Every structure is written in structure tokens, then in C-alpha cells.
Amino acid sequence: MSRLFEASVKENRRLTEKHYLLTFNPLKKIRRPGPGNFFMISAGNGLDPLLKRPFSLHRRTGSGIRILYRVTGRGTAILSRKRPGDVLEIIGPLGNGFPARRAGENTILVAGGVGIAPVFALAEHLAASAKKPVLFYGAKTGSDLLCIDELKSIGIEPRICTDTGDTGRKGPVTGMLREFLGKNPSFSEDCCIYACGPESMLRSLSALAGEYGLRGYAALEQNMACGIGACLGCIVNTTRGYKRVCRDGPVFPLNEIIW
Amino acid sequence: MNLSVNVGKLKLGNPVIAASGTFGYGEEYSGFTDIGRLGAVTVKGLSLSPREGNPPPRIVETPAGMLNAVGLQNIGIDSFIKDKLPFLRQFETRVIVNFFGDSISEYAEAAARLSSAEGVHALEMNISCPNKQAGWSIFGTDPKVTFRVVSAVRKATAMPLIVKLSPNVTDIAMMAKAAEDAGADALSLINTLTAMAIDINTRRPKLANITGGLSGPAIRPVAVRMVWECYRKVKIPLIGMGGIMSAEDAIEFMLAGATAVAVGTANFVNPGAAVDILQGIKTFMSARGIRSPRELTGAVRC
Ligand SMILES: Cc1cc2nc3c(=O)[nH]c(=O)nc-3n(C[C@H](O)[C@H](O)[C@H](O)COP(=O)(O)OP(=O)(O)OC[C@H]3O[C@@H](n4cnc5c(N)ncnc54)[C@H](O)[C@@H]3O)c2cc1C
Ligand SMILES: Cc1cc2nc3c(=O)[nH]c(=O)nc-3n(C[C@H](O)[C@H](O)[C@H](O)COP(=O)(O)O)c2cc1C
Numbered sequence: 001m002s003r004l005f006e007a008s009v010k011e012n013r014r015l016t017e018k019h020y021l022l023t024f025n026p027l028k029k030i031r032r033p034g035p036g037n038f039f040m041i042s043a044g045n046g047l048d049p050l051l052k053r054p055f056s057l058h059r060r061t062g063s064g065i066r067i068l069y070r071v072t073g074r075g076t077a078i079l080s081r082k083r084p085g086d087v088l089e090i091i092g093p094l095g096n097g098f099p100a101r102r103a104g105e106n107t108i109l110v111a112g113g114v115g116i117a118p119v120f121a122l123a124e125h126l127a128a129s130a131k132k133p134v135l136f137y138g139a140k141t142g143s144d145l146l147c148i149d150e151l152k153s154i155g156i157e158p159r160i161c162t163d164t165g166d167t168g169r170k171g172p173v174t175g176m177l178r179e180f181l182g183k184n185p186s187f188s189e190d191c192c193i194y195a196c197g198p199e200s201m202l203r204s205l206s207a208l209a210g211e212y213g214l215r216g217y218a219a220l221e222q223n224m225a226c227g228i229g230a231c232l233g234c235i236v237n238t239t240r241g242y243k244r245v246c247r248d249g250p251v252f253p254l255n256e257i258i259w
Numbered sequence: 260m261n262l263s264v265n266v267g268k269l270k271l272g273n274p275v276i277a278a279s280g281t282f283g284y285g286e287e288y289s290g291f292t293d294i295g296r297l298g299a300v301t302v303k304g305l306s307l308s309p310r311e312g313n314p315p316p317r318i319v320e321t322p323a324g325m326l327n328a329v330g331l332q333n334i335g336i337d338s339f340i341k342d343k344l345p346f347l348r349q350f351e352t353r354v355i356v357n358f359f360g361d362s363i364s365e366y367a368e369a370a371a372r373l374s375s376a377e378g379v380h381a382l383e384m385n386i387s388c389p390n391k392q393a394g395w396s397i398f399g400t401d402p403k404v405t406f407r408v409v410s411a412v413r414k415a416t417a418m419p420l421i422v423k424l425s426p427n428v429t430d431i432a433m434m435a436k437a438a439e440d441a442g443a444d445a446l447s448l449i450n451t452l453t454a455m456a457i458d459i460n461t462r463r464p465k466l467a468n469i470t471g472g473l474s475g476p477a478i479r480p481v482a483v484r485m486v487w488e489c490y491r492k493v494k495i496p497l498i499g500m501g502g503i504m505s506a507e508d509a510i511e512f513m514l515a516g517a518t519a520v521a522v523g524t525a526n527f528v529n530p531g532a533a534v535d536i537l538q539g540i541k542t543f544m545s546a547r548g549i550r551s552p553r554e555l556t557g558a559v560r561c
């Protein structure tokens with residue numbers, strides 16, 4: 001099965017001022033993507049912008065695949081103007097994805113900002129099991145919070161905090177998690193953490209997990225050109241040397257990442 | 260129609276090559292494209308010992324192009340021969356090994372070691388890297404230094420030797436002549452153009468290395484001009500590259516004087532790009548009754 005395919009846009013819905021939810025239908029059979037996998041998606045059709053942009057699997061919908069993205073620059077601005085029926089050129093699914101937790105293990109999910117996109121995919125996957133994950137979700141303001149209803153519909157009640165404090169608790173998501181671990185020995189003694197979000201959040205999460213000796217994984221971002229491990233452009237420094245985010249990741253053990 | 264071409268002593272089934280640094284060690288593209296259909300694959304630049312390369316961020320997009328400062332990260336010649344070469348031996352596709360060194364003796368030793376490896380069909384020396392002995396100036400910007408390093412490598416190997424020229428010079432034809440005089444069998448051009456991009460909000464360079472190499476369609480007209488200048492100056496065959504995205508772009512390079520072409524950044528945009536370009540060249544040739552790519556080489560009417 002080729003991992004280079006065309007897809008037709010089914011829906012491109014605006015969620016907030018900056019966030020969109022895009023569903024595409026691959027025009028041929030593709031490999032089934034899992035939580036933490038990503039796709040390289042063409043923004044324009046010409047030579048500028050040139051490179052494809054990486055986006056995580058957010059949700060599978062019957063025959064379609066959904067990504068959740070934030071408009072941050074030229075490529076995502078062009079993507080936000082795609083209409084149903086427009087054709088996208090895509091490579092994927094790519095990357096290692098989130099590893100499975102141990103049977104019966106407690107699970108904590110941590111999302112910062114648009115990091116909820118892949119974390120939701122994992123939450124949906126885990127919500128079906130007996131041990132539901134606990135999800136911590138931080139954003140700048142209440143209006144930046146995404147997929148709250150979808151989370152509830154899969155039976156997950158997110159623990160929310162914002163920088164402004166207009167919704168949920170005020171302060172960083174790691175502060176809220178620290179308090180939770182203090183009060184819940186069944187988690188602080190043994191659990192697995194999965195996270196995606198801004199570097200500052202992942203960095204303090206690594207420190208927190210280290211303090212408690214907890215296992216954890218983070219989905220990382222780096223500028224990418226090829227997405228398939230060929231250009232060596234997307235490296236991250238780890239205890240095992242430089243690794244490619246696209247091919248060796250994007251998910252890495254928290255205790256291996258050198259910030 | 261016969262698509263085969265001779266790049267000096269190197270015989271290729273067709274004129275389309277994957278450019279060094281953009282095709283990994285080949286195996287990264289299996290499952291994305293049919294490697295066996297390419298004339299040749301040029302692997303990521305190798306050195307005697309492995310290199311870690313530069314810190315991130317290493318790449319940034321620019322108008323119709325990209326900057327990279329990968330810093331010649333590679334696994335080293337020995338690991339390449341042991342772990343990567345067996346994969347490439349299964350194809351008819353020729354294997355060109357791109358290599359570099361920090362000193363003239365390192366270049367010569369690298370060439371000698373690669374020459375004895377089964378499944379290597381040609382060597383491509385990257386002279387766009389700093390010369391530690393001479394205060395980090397680039398081997399490929401002083402014709403006297405270029406002559407010396409190519410001569411030393413020529414003595415160390417009987418393999419087809421391709422010299423890859425840096426475009427960061429005033430007169431590329433002079434560099435081409437120096438490489439030819441030193442015994443090169445063919446020339447590759449162009450490597451990336453040294454460039455820089457700054458984030459105006461943070462006032463910091465966008466690459467950790469500050470500067471990087473510009474590639475992609477933005478550099479194509481510069482590259483075409485340089486191929487044309489070298490074609491007029493030297494007799495050895497040229498491999499043209501720089502921003503080739505389509506068959507039309509490839510044919511433009513041939514008309515300027517290229518015997519074969521290499522596809523680089525386009526592989527990132529579309530892993531099937533090189534095979535698509537080959538297909539497009541065939542279509543172009545058959546529509547015009549052109550029987551061999553040789554009829555196109557240097558056929559620009561000036
Ligand atoms: C594995 C992975 C998964 C991702 N998943 C999502 C997602 O689900 N939702 C979402 O909103 N964003 C996601 N991102 C980030 C997203 O790829 C960037 O926001 C996007 O590429 C920006 O493109 P632009 O043209 O709008 O911005 P510009 O800043 O104009 O982009 C210029 C260049 O920088 C690159 N770039 C800029 N920021 C990033 C970044 N953070 N990561 C990687 N490349 C970047 C672009 O690809 C492009 O080549 C992901 C990134 C990675 C690496
Ligand atoms: C990410 C990247 C890595 C590269 N690495 C090498 C290398 O190791 N050795 C080399 O001689 N050229 C290297 N090049 C240069 C290319 O082989 C090619 O000469 C150049 O990119 C121009 O072609 P293009 O515009 O089609 O990419 C690299 C280019 C890129 C973009």
C-alpha cells in the first residue's frame with residue numbers, strides 16, 4: 001500500500017478564530033493510522049509554499065480522516081481556505097505513534113493548546129478500555145479550548161486550566177497535575193503519561209515525571225521537509241544521540257529527551 | 260528510444276539521478292517509490308568517521324525553496340558499507356557515493372576505502388565543505404586547492420570520479436576546469452547556495468547554524484546558467500541539478516549542457532518525483548522523435 005496518496009476534502013470547519021477541523025477522504029486505500037501518527041499534507045499546489053506540512057491524526061470517521069489545526073503561518077492559512085471537493089496531496093500515515101500502555105496501568109494524558117489533536121486520538125482509543133485515562137488540558141484562554149464536547153461524548157471529563165483563568169483553573173497544566181499526583185497515590189506510584197503540547201509544557205512535565213519516577217511519552221514537533229527520515233532536517237537531541245522526529249518519533253520517552 | 264547515457268565511465272540506464280542528501284541511503288524511499296527505475300541514487304555524503312551534524316532547527320522554508328544546515332550528519336563509511344549498501348545492491352540502479360573530508364589526506368583515504376566496496380559504481384566528491392587545514396575556507400572556492408584535493412583523490416581511486424562543485428564562487432567555469440585538469444571524469448552542479456533567514460520578531464536567525472544552503476526551484480535559473488558556463492569550458496560530462504521539479508526543468512538543464520540530471524528537494528515534496536520526471540522526459544522525447552537524451556545535451560540555441 002503506497003503511503004503517497006490524494007484525498008478529497010470532505011469538510012473544513014472553523015472552530016475558533018484560529019482553529020479548524022478538516023476531514024479528508026483518501027482517494028485510494030491507505031494504511032490505518034493510529035494515535036500519534038501524522039500526515040504530511042500539501043498546503044498549496046504550486047512551488048510556493050513548497051514543502052508539505054505535518055499534522056497529527058485527530059480522529060478517524062468511517063472512511064475519512066480528521067485533522068485539527070491552528071493557523072500559524074502561510075501554509076495553514078492556505079489550508080484553512082480549502083473547500084469540500086478540493087484535492088490534497090498527502091504522505092502518510094507516518095511516525096511511530098504512541099506506544100501501548102501496560103495492561104491495567106493507570107494513564108494520564110496531558111495536552112497543551114493544539115496538542116489536544118493527537119492526545120484526543122489516544123483518549124478515544126483508551127476510553128473504550130476498562131481503565132479510563134485522566135486527561136489534563138491547558139490552553140491560553142477558554143476560547144482556545146477545543147473538542148470539549150467530543151471528549152465528553154467519549155466519556156472523558158477533561159481537567160482544564162487556562163493561562164488567564166477565565167475557564168477552569170488558572171495556571172499551567174503541570175501545576176494541576178502535580179497537585180493531582182500529590183492527592184492520588186495510586187497514580188503517583190505507578191502510571192503512564194502521554195503528552196503533546198508546547199515545548200515549555202513538555203519540559204516541565206519531564207521534570208515532574210522524573211521527580212515521581214513515572215514513565216511517560218511526548219509527541220514532539222520539529223520543522224520537517226521530507227517526513228520520511230531522508231533529509232535529517234527534523235532532529236531532536238536525546239540520550240541516544242540525535243534522532244529524527246519524523247521517523248524515530250514523533251513520540252519519544254520523556255526521560256530520553258534532552259531539552 | 261534509448262534512454263541510456265554515459266557519464267564518463269559511468270553507464271546509466273537513464274539520465275535521472277537522486278541527489279545526495281535528499282534520498283537518504285535509498286532505503287528511506289522504499290515503499291514510496293520504485294528505486295529500481297532510477298538511473299542512479301546518490302547517497303547522503305559520507306566521511307571516514309560518523310558525524311553528528313548541527314543542532315536543530317536545521318531546516319526552514321523560504322520562497323520556492325528551503326534552507327538546510329544538516330551539517331553533513333552521516334553514519335560513516337564503514338557502517339554504510341556494512342548496513343546500507345546491501346539494500347542498494349538489489350537494484351539495477353547505479354550507486355553513486357557522495358563523500359567528503361576535513362583534509363586532503365582524509366578525502367584520499369575515504370575514496371580508497373569506498374573503491375573496494377562491492378556495489379559502489381561511482382564516487383562523487385563534495386568539495387563544498389570546510390578545509391580544517393586552511394582555516395576552514397572551503398575546498399571548492401579556490402581553484403588551486405580544488406586542483407590539489409581532486410588530484411589526490413584521483414591517485415587514490417580508479418572508480419569513475421565525479422566532482423560536485425560549489426556555486427558559492429565568482430567563476431564556476433574556472434573551478435570546473437581545475438577539477439577537469441586534476442582528473443575528474445565528470446562534474447555535478449550545483450550544490451546549495453549559502454543563505455540566511457532571520458525571524459524579525461525574535462531577531463534571531465531561523466537556523467541554529469545561522470546560515471544554511473538554499474535549494475529548490477528558487478535556485479534553478481542560477482544552476483542552469485552555471486551548467487551552461489561549465490559546458491562551454493570543459494569536455495567532461497556534467498550532471499545538472501538545482502530546483503528540478505518537473506521533466507521540463509530537467510530538459511532545460513540538458514539543453515544547457517547536462518548529460519544527466521539529479522533531483523533533490525523535489526523528493527521531499529513528492530517521494531515519487533524522480534520517477535515522475537523520468538516518465539515525463541520519455542513523453543517529451545517520444546512526442547518530438549528524440550531517440551536519445553544525448554540529442555538534447557548542450558542543444559540550446561544561443
Ligand atoms: C509530527 C507533527 C505533528 C503536528 N501536528 C499538528 C496538528 O495536529 N495540528 C496543528 O495545528 N499543528 C500540528 N503541527 C505543527 C504544524 O505542522 C505547523 O504549525 C505548520 O507546519 C505550520 O505551517 P505554516 O505554513 O502555517 O507556518 P509557517 O511558520 O509559515 O511555516 C514555515 C515552515 O515551518 C514549518 N513549521 C513551522 N512550525 C512548525 C511546527 N510547529 N512543527 C513543524 N513544522 C513547522 C512548516 O512546515 C513550514 O515548512 C505538527 C507538527 C509536527 C512536526
Ligand atoms: C537536506 C539536504 C541535504 C543535502 N546534503 C548533501 C550532501 O550531503 N552532499 C552533497 O554533495 N550535497 C548535498 N545536498 C545538495 C543537493 O544534493 C543538491 O545539490 C542541491 O540541493 C540542489 O538541488 P535541488 O534544488 O534539487 O535540491 C543536500 C541538499 C539538501 C536539501
Ligand code: FES
Pocket residue numbers: 223224225226227228229230231232233234235244245246247
Ligand atoms: S523531515 Fe526529513 S528526516 Fe524528518
